Amino acid sequence: MDFALTQDQRMMQESLVRTLADASPLDRVRRFADDRGDTGADVWRALAEFGLAGVVIPEEHGGLGLTLLDAALASEALGAAVAPVPFMGAVLAPIALMRGGSAAQQAQWLPKLARGEITAAVAISESVAGARDGAGVTATNGKLNGKALFVPGGVAAGLLIVADTAGELHLTPGEALDSSGRTLMPGIDETRRLAELTFDDTPAEPLCGGPELLAALRDAAWVLIAADSLGAGQAMLEKAVAYAKERRQFDRVIGSFQAVKHMCAEMAAELEPCRSLVWYAAYAFDNAPPGVSGEASLMAAHAKALTSEVGRFVARTATEVHGGMGITDLLGLHFWFKRLGLNRQLLGGPERVREIAARLQGLSV
Amino acid sequence: MDLTETPEMAAFRAEVRGFLAARRDDFAGGAAKDVLGWQRALIAAGYAARTIPKAYGGYGAEPDILKSRIIAEEFIAAGAPRGMSGQGISMLVPTLLEVGSEEQKIRWIGPTLRGEIIWCQGYSEPGAGSDLANLQTKAVEDGDDFLISGSKIWTSTAHAAQMMFCLVRTEPRAAKHEGISYVIIPMDTPGIEVRPLKTMTGGSEFNEVFFTDVRVPQSAVVGGRGRGWFVANTTLKHERGMLGDPNATEARLNALIELMKTETVDGEALIANPIFRDRLMQLQGRILAMKFNGLRLITAQLTQEPVGIAALIVKLQGCELNHQLAALAIDALGELGILYSDGPHLRAQGRWQWNYMFDLGLIIGGGTAQIQKNIISERGLGMPREPKPAVA
Structure with a gap:
């Protein structure tokens, strides 16, 4: 038994952290957040050079051929840096293609994705988090109709993977949906661009796999979001600890007051177990037998739900440790606060996800 | 990450399973019929006092954390009582092994392991x-x-x-x-x-x-x-590990799930109540996270890598989760949950109420939750100690 990261995985993560410090420091994130015309292309290019665009794409298609666990470690680093990049689609679309795409579809799309020439987005929100405002996509005779909401990276994606209301998945080339069919949904977290997609007899190709593939995409997405929250939460904890060791009041650093220390200890005590759960959930996904895996789904659900709860606690507590500075734009702590706020709701808030966890175990009908 | 079991470990698991299957009658209902006899059988088979040298009355196996884990898992799965675990066995024996004189080891360890000395x-x-x-x-x-x-x-x-x-x-x-x-x-x-x-x-x-x-x-x-302070500190860490044991917490979670599936109110299972169900799922998520945190600690111990915070949180989290499990059981039972002592309506011998109160004591004992938070923030996060007040 070996419940630890490999040397390669640690080195990859450390080196990604350094790459992000260069390519996406806070002032770069801030420019992206302030300007909706900024596509962040330079940041994504740097990460594509690093290999992130093809992290789970097999080597024969130009990717790194790594696992969801590796992608989760990358996601953790991206969350820690609040990086403004369309990473979820870069992992989920290849999984959809590898599990549900034809050889021709794989050959057509995977190399382009791996090179970072185009980005991908996956529209599964209605199937996972529920349909709002009449959203939902139907597919007939190779045409999609209807709306998909809350699609991360959907504004600029060159490849769309879309779930219909029957749980089947479809592939739509980006050029089939022009800008009139893609509307930005401005949200709290300006480092992530969510889109509303409107399909109007939009041509699409079916993928195989149906609800099983949809469940796999959901599970992988939950693990990635959980890892992103873990990274964002860890970053907030580290900032709070550093601030508490430096800020002086009443002639002492505030980190020597137990009231403040205990807030930090509580954050650490809640966050640290999340790390092991995220690792295990990714591992369970990577090693699941073919077909529907209750174990992988259950672990992904718990990872998503627990990091959502802990994320909220850490976001609030770390902000409080910073005192008044915590709520200023100048400090920029709010970028992490908002990232955690988005991650909590995206693809299902914890209450909804836990209900799915109960259902997976036959504890709910 | 590789959690697959080697053939050697799979064989060992089968051996433990076989041992328990053959002795099912000795622990009907989850408690040993003959506590001292069960203890002797476990030591002879290597499922208690496993790594204590034979010369001192143990089984004399090399430390193998994976086999220890397999033993723990199989005993939980079979509902079998573990070996005796009083403070003599869990704290004195490790202390004597580490710093005791040869005479002390020979005189005290064997009878303590066999349950003859409390x-x-x-x-x-x-x-x-x-x-x-x-x-x-x-x-x-x-x-x-x-x-x-x-x-x-x-x-x-x-x-x-x-x-x-x-x-x-x-x-x-x-x-x-x-x-x-x-x-x-x-x-x-x-x-x-x-x-x-x-x-x-x-x-x-x-x-x-x-x-x-x-x-x-x-x-x-x-x-x-x-040297007493340093001697005691070598074994206090054993106590803190024991108080937060994730295997024990998982066994209690399973008992709570069973309770909520079988117990009914107005003819409906307790688990059908969405609020109780959600509380159960919240606890399950946290308990799973602590279980995997435990696996991570085992691996780190094998590879001798530092783990820092992952180890420092075990007592704080484990005791808290046990307490919350009992709280949920009482809430789900509702008015039945307030029954205690005996009576025809009492459930589980009143164990959940007893745990709810006793586990609060464990949150306080063995280093209070607040002391644990001091340890986490000082040793884990490198935060400064509270300055000593100037003597007036």
């Missing part, structure tokens, strides 16, 4: 709780002996114990941490009085112990005079 631990005092090093029970030299006077509190099993391992102040002029010795005392020595300490559970799980000129030979010191 021990109690004399650490806390009325004036030395979280600030344990402030203990005042004094041992004054008198020829080849010490005369011990003072009192101890929170001494579980003192009423049933034949022996006590105890921290006493032997060097009153030395610094706080350096004047303490770790001594072994027979409980029938004249001058010892044990008074049960009744707690909120209605039981007396703890005692107070009073010493008046209790004579023990100086040879009863373990690990050297004035």
Whole structure:
């Protein structure tokens, strides 16, 4: 038994952290957040050079051929840096293609994705988090109709993977949906661009796999979001600890007051177990037998739900440790606060996800 | 990450499973029929006292954390009682192995492992709780002996114990941490009085112990005079690990799930209530996370890598989760949950209520939650200690 990261995985993560410090420091994130015309292309290019665009794409298609666990470690680093990049689609679309795409579809799309020439987005929100405002996509005779909401990276994606209301998945080339069919949904977290997609007899190709593939995409997405929250939460904890060791009041650093220390200890005590759960959930996904895996789904659900709860606690507590500075734009702590706020709701808030966890175990009908 | 089992480990698992299957009748209902006999059988098979050398009455296996885990898992799966686990076995024996003299090891370890000697631990005092090093029970030299006077509190099993391992102040002029010795005392020595300490559970799980000129030979010191603080600290970590054991918490979670599936209100299973179901799922997520945190610690121990915070949170989280499991069980049972003692409507012998109260004691004992948070923030996060107030 070996419940630890490999040397390669640690080195990859450390080196990604350094790459992000260069390519996406806070002032770069801030420019992206302030300007909706900024596509962040330079940041994504740097990460594509690093290999992130093809992290789970097999080597024969130009990717790194790594696992969801590796992608989760990358996601953790991206969350820690609040990086403004369309990473979820870069992992989920290849999984959809590898599990549900034809050889021709794989050959057509995977190399382009791996090179970072185009980005991908996956529209599964209605199937996972529920349909709002009449959203939902139907597919007939190779045409999609209807709306998909809350699609991360959907504004600029060159490849769309879309779930219909029957749980089947479809592939739509980006050029089939022009800008009139893609509307930005401005949200709290300006480092992530969510889109509303409107399909109007939009041509699409079916993928195989149906609800099983949809469940796999959901599970992988939950693990990635959980890892992103873990990274964002860890970053907030580290900032709070550093601030508490430096800020002086009443002639002492505030980190020597137990009231403040205990807030930090509580954050650490809640966050640290999340790390092991995220690792295990990714591992369970990577090693699941073919077909529907209750174990992988259950672990992904718990990872998503627990990091959502802990994320909220850490976001609030770390902000409080910073005192008044915590709520200023100048400090920029709010970028992490908002990232955690988005991650909590995206693809299902914890209450909804836990209900799915109960259902997976036959504890709910 | 690789959690697949090697053929050697799979064979070992089958062996443990076979052992338990063959002896199912010995532990019907989850408790051993003959506690001492069960303990002897476990030691002989290597499922208790596994790594204690044969010369001292153990099984004599090389430490193998994976096999230990397999044993734990299979015993939980079979609902079989583990070996005895009093403070003698879990704390004194490791201490003697680490710092005891050869004579002490031979004399005490074997009978302790076999359950023939029950021990109690004399650490806390009325004036030395979280600030344990402030203990005042004094041992004054008198020829080849010490005369011990003072009192101890929170001494579980003192009423049933034949022996006590105890921290006493032997060097009153030395610094706080350096004047303490770790001594072994027979409980029938004249001058010892044990008074049960009744707690909120209605039981007396703890005692107070009073010493008046209790004579023990100086040879009863373990690990050297004035070294008691360091001797005790080598084993306190065993206690904290034991108090947060994720396997035990998982076993309780499973019992709670079973309760919520089978118990009904208005003809509907408790699990059908969405609020209770959600609380159960919240706890399951946290318990799974602590379980995998435990696997991570095992691996780190095997590879001798530092783990820092992952180890420091075990006691805090484990005790909290146990307490919350009991709280949920009581809430889900509703009015049935307030029943205690006996009566036809009582569920699970009132165990959930008892746990709810007793586990609060465990959140406080063995280093309070607040002391744990000091440890996490100081050792784990590198935050400064609270400055000592200037002496007026």
